[in-house]
Amino acid sequence: MDPRIETHAEILVDDYAEVEAGDQVAVVASQAAEPLAIAVADLVGERGGVVSTSLGSPRIQRAYRLAADEATLDQENEIVRAKYEAADAVVQIRGEANLNETGDVPPEKSAVAKRANRAVQEALLDSRWVLTQWPSTGHAQKAEMSMEAYEDFVWSAINKDWDAVREHQSQMVERLDPADEVRIVSGDTTDVTMSVAGNHVINDAAENNMPGGEVFTAPVPDSVEGEVLFDKPVLIQGREVLDARLVFEDGEVVEHGASENEDLLTSLLETDDGSRRLGELGIGMNRDIDRFTGNMLFDEKMGDTVHMAIGRAYGETVGEGNERNDSTVHEDMIVDMSEDSRIEVDGEIVQRNGTFRFED
Incomplete structure (x- = not known):
């Protein structure tokens, strides 16, 4: 073997x-x-x-x-x-x-x-x-x-040293865990803000998905505002949805579109009440995943991406007293953050064009 x-x-x-x-x-x-x-x-x-x-x-x-x-x-x-x-x-x-x-x-x-x-x-x-x-x-x-x-x-x-991965990613956890607001900006197609106040940040290094290599949390469901263009394809039920676009108001998707297979995106959003809200914000940090392969299990961990999932929030990410978005759907979608992009945490830029401040 x-x-x-x-x-x-x-x-x-x-x-x-x-x-x-x-x-x-x-x-x-x-x-x-x-x-x-x-x-x-x-x-x-x-x-x-x-x-x-x-x-x-x-x-x-x-x-x-x-x-x-x-x-x-x-x-x-x-x-x-x-x-x-x-x-x-x-x-x-x-x-x-x-x-x-x-x-x-x-x-x-x-x-x-x-x-x-x-x-x-x-x-x-x-x-x-x-x-x-x-x-x-x-x-x-x-x-x-x-x-x-x-x-x-x-x-x-x-097959890597996951203790070392956990230590590296803890630098992002330290910035995100006490935060109130996160803003994601990419070009002129994505500008979205959300509250993560009171929710927990998970350091994914030998947790549930293998490979690991991300830091993720849950947005407060009704806090998401703005527009996102997911510029990487997402494979849903054997078909690719391209250029998925979501517009949020008061946490809910009020407008959506896609350049290909928009009907699949519509079907997901209409699954139940929670499928029109975000359940996860994830920040990719696995540097051994250096190319897009059309496999979300790997692509969402790329170091110059963020991903957001419509639907169910994982229970361990939701703080006591905070609302948990509930749905049968959990569909991750990716934004490329390698160019003309930034992640802001409470107004401070923590990543620009795919590079974290602690990596400079």
């Missing part, structure tokens, strides 16, 4: 899921990611955990959602919820061969299924969960990289 796979598995099992003897561990992986799933199961066994594995396929999901009517999809998957409720830890491994497999599923059907399985999502988030990436052919093609180059890229971003 490639030693990089073994290192990847060790980070997932020991640093993220923190598997101990007697833990119930669910491993949910794509079929292409079987080698990493095997390495994870091997380590769980060594640690004395009880493992349950499932290898999924987007082709199966596509077939089911196309065949089922909306009344059928509007039913909770009780089997999956029971599995996550029983699990102490959940290791999810992406690695699709075809990223567009579900592209012809009507977005309204996917929205119905998301709403129906809200409790499933909450059960997952209540576990020690981790989401990671297997270097698959589909993602290599999307990144326009050879398979060998993409493998190097993935494992360079993942």
